[in-house]
Amino acid sequence: MQSESKSGAIRPDMFTPVNRDSKQSEKIERPRLTAWQDIRLRLLSNKLAMTGLWIMVVVVLFAIFAPIFSSYDHFTNDLSNTNQAPSKEHWFGTDDLGRDLFARTWKGAQVSLFVGIVAGLIDLFFGIIYGGIMGYYGGKVDEFMNRFAEILYAIPYLLVVILLLVVMEPSLTTIIVAMSITGWINMAWIVRGQMMQLKNQEYALASKALGAGSMRIIFRHLIPNAMGPILVTLTLTVPSAIFTEAFLSFLGLGVQSPVASWGTMINDGVKSMTIYPWRLLFPAFFLSLTMFAFNVFGDGLRDAFDPKLKT
């Protein structure tokens, strides 16, 4: 600085005018993205989440098609081929009744995924209705409904499920019903929080001013805008439901033989793991892999919806 001022006075030709074209300065350089495109971009660039997504896709495809194309089924006993190690014939080996473990593993995947997804959807359905009404109306309605949910929530989830299964016939339907009785509360609270935030936004007020009914505002305007956290909660509900099913089947309260489930297979596998470890390892591996995939995808989805959360 000092040396420059010494070398001479400031002359006008040392300066060039700034381009003051207002059209240029207002130009948007980057392509316009809607919120959903933005979310998709963030999700696609998250490698871990995409790995999770691909694992999910592969597991689902195998669960659907492997039992169809396998030359064995999950329930036929073959007492001349019991406890076979994995081989060309039986890819994952066989169990103590000679049933093909490859077929059983994927039948188990069907059961686990079915329970996970149906339980998730039921939670979604009741959670949205209950939470939506609770959050939108607020005041006395909210107070009352919230108290009810709190009382129900304080009762430990797994105890309720176990109690119900003790007194009801064990079956897939029973498991799902039992899981849904208290499972929806979390979703309801998420929706409630969103509703309270969104209901005073301009578009909701505008809709109200135009004479829309409460139900229309809740389900046409507010719920679609709250879809982000709802989806994230849904993806994280599925692995916990899969876990609960495995846990219950492990305790002998879940699906009953000959239907396979990862939980029952692990339970059978534990009994014979010293001699036939593959009977434990295959269902254990795929159960963990599926839960891992749902968890990382759910995490990625949450980060994609709310980049502020990701630090």
Next chain:
Amino acid sequence: MIRYVLKKFMFMLMSLFFLITATFVLMNAVPGSPLQSEKATSEQIQKNLEAYYGLDKPLIVQYGVYLKNLVQGDLGISMKKKFQAVDKIIGDSFKYSLKLGLVSIVTSVVVGCILGIISAMYHRKFLDNFSMILAVIGLSIPSLVIAPVLQYLLAVKIEAFEVAGLNRPMDYVLPTIALSAASIAFIARLIRSTMIEVLNSDFIKTAKSKGLAGHLIVWRHALRNSMLPVVTFLGFLMANVITGSVVIEKIFAIPGLGKFFVESVSNRDYPLIMGITIFYAVILMISRLLADIAYVLVDPRIRISGGKAGK
């Protein structure tokens, strides 16, 4: 503060009452008497048995008697375990579960905090990514998979540990790992995200600019402020230890409460199921209440009046 605690306590009692009533109704809704067995008993013996358990009285009287005994700490008599009192069974077995549970909780908090701190300090570097992937894996592999796999690899194959039992300090290692994996992962993620936030806050910058060494900043300033969410985590931690112990005590043949719970469920021993359910529920609710209180005590910024501290 006192009003807040009292209010929470009232809700806890309501939930508990709800649960006890529901359990009682469910257990009595099961067709057939739990006293019937394969062995033919004379009518007189059957009547005497029913009188012994109070089953000859009308349901509402039974309910009243059960509630009255419950308040006095009497949970009834087991129907399958040679007329042992339920509270005695719980008392005898709970000490094993308690020891294992405490070891597991301490391990979870310590290891979880260390992993979380390392992650936060080496944010977006190798160590961070590594421990976070480890955390997702820990969250994804259910205890009913970790326990038998550890047992198979470390106790059966290498024989480094006892396969089952809980007699020497070394015996705690495998069950503790299996029981704590999920909580460690959860705490590590929690600590990491709050710690990163705290490390970016102004008071840390002040500490840095006055020349405090890096590790001192973490220990003196950041950690204390990052511990808050862990306090609210107590409820989840207890629930996790209890559900985990049900599976793990079964796998490692530990004569704890979880093992008796599984047994009572498969034996359909209704008084024992009810007793353990209520016992578990009380523990969980109390730890949730304590977590709520601790949260308010630890962080004066939380508004108590009307605010819902950590659901």
